[in-house]
Amino acid sequence: MPDCCCKPAPAPRGASAKCPRCGAGGRPVQTVTLKHRVKPAFLELVTKPGFLFCRSAKCEVVYFHPDGERLTKTNLRVRVGLKETEDPVPICYCFGFTEAMAREEIESSGRCTIPERITAEIKAERCACEVRNPQGSCCLGHVSATIKSLLGLRPKAVA
Ligand SMILES: [Zn+2]
Numbered sequence: 001m002p003d004c005c006c007k008p009a010p011a012p013r014g015a016s017a018k019c020p021r022c023g024a025g026g027r028p029v030q031t032v033t034l035k036h037r038v039k040p041a042f043l044e045l046v047t048k049p050g051f052l053f054c055r056s057a058k059c060e061v062v063y064f065h066p067d068g069e070r071l072t073k074t075n076l077r078v079r080v081g082l083k084e085t086e087d088p089v090p091i092c093y094c095f096g097f098t099e100a101m102a103r104e105e106i107e108s109s110g111r112c113t114i115p116e117r118i119t120a121e122i123k124a125e126r127c128a129c130e131v132r133n134p135q136g137s138c139c140l141g142h143v144s145a146t147i148k149s150l151l152g153l154r155p156k157a158v159a
């Protein structure tokens with residue numbers, strides 16, 4: 001993705017890179033990302049390299065380590081949009097866009113300009129996904145998918 005600002009995270013270790021609670025495959029996250037997310041009591045724990053992000057929407061575990069450590073939603077300072085169903089559900093962490101903002105724009109104009117606005121901000125080098133996004137990666141793919149599904153939910157206009 002040429003528009004993406006992210007650096008690849010380190011590769012996961014071994015076959016144990018599955019969430020201990022839900023069994024979903026984990027996505028590697030950098031230490032810097034974890035440090036920005038967790039409550040102060042967990043800072044020492046997350047300096048250990050090798051943590052992974054659980055992408056299951058219904059799973060309480062957000063980060064886990066192949067050695068057994070796990071961090072749940074209550075161990076974090078911020079909401080993780082992927083694991084929330086009630087507003088505000090963040091979809092872009094650098095520029096503060098939420099699912100509700102996308103829904104409102106779609107309801108009033110039938111389209112959504114959020115991906116264009118994010119792309120412009122990325123081009124201007126104002127994003128900070130590695131520290132702001134809980135997955136430490138660019139939100140644009142997730143934003144586009146969310147908007148696509150919101151547009152799909154919208155009742156078709158009567159011709
Ligand atoms: Zn999980």
